[in-house]
Amino acid sequence: MLEASYIIYLLQPYHQNFGKRLVKTPKLYFLDTALAAWLVNIKSPEELALGNLRGPLFENLVVSEVLKWRLNRRQNKDIYFWRDSNGQEIDLLIEENGSLLPVECKAGQTIAADWFGGIEKFLDVTGSNRAWLIYGGDQTQQRKRVSVLGWQGLAEATELRSGSPRETVRTRVGS
Numbered sequence: 001m002l003e004a005s006y007i008i009y010l011l012q013p014y015h016q017n018f019g020k021r022l023v024k025t026p027k028l029y030f031l032d033t034a035l036a037a038w039l040v041n042i043k044s045p046e047e048l049a050l051g052n053l054r055g056p057l058f059e060n061l062v063v064s065e066v067l068k069w070r071l072n073r074r075q076n077k078d079i080y081f082w083r084d085s086n087g088q089e090i091d092l093l094i095e096e097n098g099s100l101l102p103v104e105c106k107a108g109q110t111i112a113a114d115w116f117g118g119i120e121k122f123l124d125v126t127g128s129n130r131a132w133l134i135y136g137g138d139q140t141q142q143r144k145r146v147s148v149l150g151w152q153g154l155a156e157a158t159e160l161r162s163g164s165p166r167e168t169v170r171t172r173v174g175s
Contacts, residue, residue, distance in 0.1 A: 010029075102126075
């Protein structure tokens with residue numbers, strides 16, 4: 001009933017085997033991130049910023065916004081996550097025209113080098129040549145095969161037809 005009411009979404013795992021045992025249990029996301037925060041008793045932006053649920057709620061925001069963007073444009077859902085039995089994970093895989101676009105979500109506001117290890121390994125294993133990392137900051141940059149986008153570039157990142165986001169994000173929240 002919660003799925004049919006568009007309150008939650010069960011993100012299915014991507015099952016193609018890349019030489020490892022894969023996790024096959026779906027992940028639950030709330031389509032309203034504010035409702036998710038309320039349910040875990042976060043009452044203020046300060047509590048969210050200092051709490052240990054900031055990362056999962058940020059990931060929830062990204063997944064739900066990508067899903068809503070696709071559904072509102074009558075595109076297939078075709079989004080997944082990938083996790084192997086060793087704990088390697090890609091937060092979101094977007095399937096478009098037979099190829100996979102891995103997307104990592106990081107709530108931090110400063111880009112850290114260790115954010116790229118898992119996504120680079122996934123790109124190597126799958127032979128993919130591009131990925132997105134969406135984080136809690138506001139800078140946009142290109143690193144090898146990974147386009148790094150601040151959270152404000154999320155709408156632009158969902159423009160899959162262009163292949164990669166524009167080099168600069170021109171829109172800002174509130175402008």
